[in-house]
Amino acid sequence: MFKHTDIVTAVEIGSSKICAVTGEVAEDEPLRVIDFAEEPVDGEVVKGEIADMDRVLEKLIAVLDRADTSKMLNKSRIFAMNISGCNIASRQESAALFVDGKVSAADLQSAADAIEQKTLSGNLEKFNIADSYYVLDDVRRVRNPIDQNARKFELFSHVIFGDANRINNFRTVFIDAGFEEPPSLIFSGLADLYAVVSQEEREHGALLVDVGRGTTEYIAIFNDGVFASGVIPVGFDHLANDLSIGLNLPLDVCRSVFTGALLQQPSAVSSGMVETSGRRIPLASFEKIIDLRLRELFTIVRNGFPDQSALRNLAAGGILTGGGALFPRTAEIFHSMFELPVRIGAPYDHEQDLGFLADPRYSSLWGSLCYAAELLKIANLNRKRGLFTSIFGALGNMGDSARRTITDLKDSIKL
């Protein structure tokens, strides 16, 4: 008997690579990866933002062609794209309403709509809204407000927004690649949550830091609600640049410090001198430059928390992901700065081996694919039962700019 299958595709336009992965979703079966393609980036994307639309478009088309999506036209498809960039910021917003008796799903949606409709100053656009927590009668903080008796209901949400023009560049380049609808955008840090953070970690509280080539994204979650996130326009290219300037070395040699084992060579460790490019450079010089930059980076992450005591609630500790997490010193410095236990987060799936995708470099991509699969699940529910039409009217237009991503449907979706 044939099973109905749908296709989901995740796209990433990052500072180090443009890549796409296509997956197949069947009822009661895990998300299955069908195809993957990747193109290296060479200056077309800087600090998470598109610097050369034409070259990005070329590479995106090449990647999407190889990811085989064009052959699946007869199937329903959802596209998700994770984005980053120094224009992206976040803030906490709240909405309150008086209810009569029990809090209903419609009440929750009304509060969510109120938050969504709050306008931002300037040319800013909200593109992800995640529920943080709920408060009943000003005092009771609950995980799920539905069916709780209360007179007043407050929703606290984490709103992620960015410069509308720069965000629209991602949509435009996708449409220029031959698609009618723009993809559903998801903040890279939020996508990482889907990919690498376990349910237990989400409940106990964790700080996830994705150290990429051009930017670093962080996101903090506690009790299944996001309460802080941000983008720091510093990535491992900054470390390579620092080494290049400080030690007068070619940039490719400096980049190889993080991907190769230059600093771990037995001769370097025993003599304290690194032999490269025909020179002998003290190992301490490398370490000093790297340590200074990483400490500064994590200090900025720490200062991103308006309430420093919130970090103490993160019982599950820190999770490092992204290409920068593969460099051993990153975790050591994170641990000394935050005094939290730390692990390296790579994409995982309980039901299958992800193969080469189980690499911290692909966390955001895999997370975006999971996000697309979740969106598809909601869309199918909507189509079959029509139950959530009022709640998810926006799903008819997957390119809707503002979408509640985390706990829209507590019963059917888990992050």
Added chain:
Amino acid sequence: MNEATGKITVLGLGSGGMKILNALAALPAAVKLNLLAVDTDVNTLGASKLPESAQLLADVQWLHGHGCGGDCQKGQRAIARERDTIETRITGSSYLIVTGGLGGGLATGGVEAVASLCSKLKMPTIYMMTVPFSWEGDAKRQKADAAAAELLMSSDVLLLLPNDLLFSVLLPETPAAEAFKLADTEMARAIIATAEMLGNRNMIGADYADLQTLFKERKCYCALGVGVASLAEGANAGQLAVDRTLAAPLLGGIGKLKEADAVMFSVLGGPELSIAAVQQTMQAAVKCLPENCELALGVNTSPEYAGCVLSSMLAIKYNDRAKIKPRRKTPALMEVEQTAAPADASGGGEPKQLVFELVNTLLSRGIFANSPQVSYNGEDLDVPTFQRREVQIDQGD
């Protein structure tokens, strides 16, 4: 098993560190410590009373047993080249105390390399560095300040003990040589007191964690006094110990103590240490302290201190009550630094040619020159952190 296993290791850097270790070796309590003096000057090491096993002549291949001549870069390289040997000698230590005089060559340049090694080994380390007398000149003082600022970022516990404190208690006619010797002896006693505090933690703890809390990322200057009194000296041995602590030259007198922002006070006695003696000692100490200072107290006993009471007081004066802020760069600053050319690897007898190198202190954005500038707290994040912090980098040979 390494000699250092389980012990507290004291690492003396440079001639200053060597003198402190010489003074330390003369104290009976030093037998519990693993000592290691590192210097590049063969003459300084030759004059040392330390056993050869506790000495390490650094970078003999390149410096041929000569000193660093006050050149921090030579000091940094010398320690970097001995990294493996130092690692072997300190591995297994329960704590490491690094000491030396800032403002010279080996300790000033090398202490950062030691910090990097300790960070890699995840070894709890206390840096007890002396700051030069003010009459030793501004240049030396600035060098010491720069090294301290750099070390502060990579260390948890940095005690900067200004030699100037000695003036507050020494008579003006004290011979200079005696002043230096006294500084070394007091530093040695302070190291013993710190080691005892770390090694004996059986009652009220004032330990490494307390030191971390008081010092982490905060620039400060410290004063440290140690006093010992025998129970045979009378019923008020605790009070006597405190009096002697207050008279200790590196504490700088009660006047300085009253200016402290934080004080760590610990009492160490024999197993017979009574609650009355503890109370007496604490009361005597606390009444000398400023009202609103942060206070960490510790009381411990050890059989080796039977019949006596040792009190130690560490007074801390923060430069700023807030945590340290990064130093700001002044782009206009251009400095010419005289550096010695690296010696020939063959070690030939050719005299070294001195070259003058223009240190590039201009801020550079490198590959980010054409990308939009992103500032954080007024700093351009595309500019390397080491340039914004004015940290010197050794580019090697």
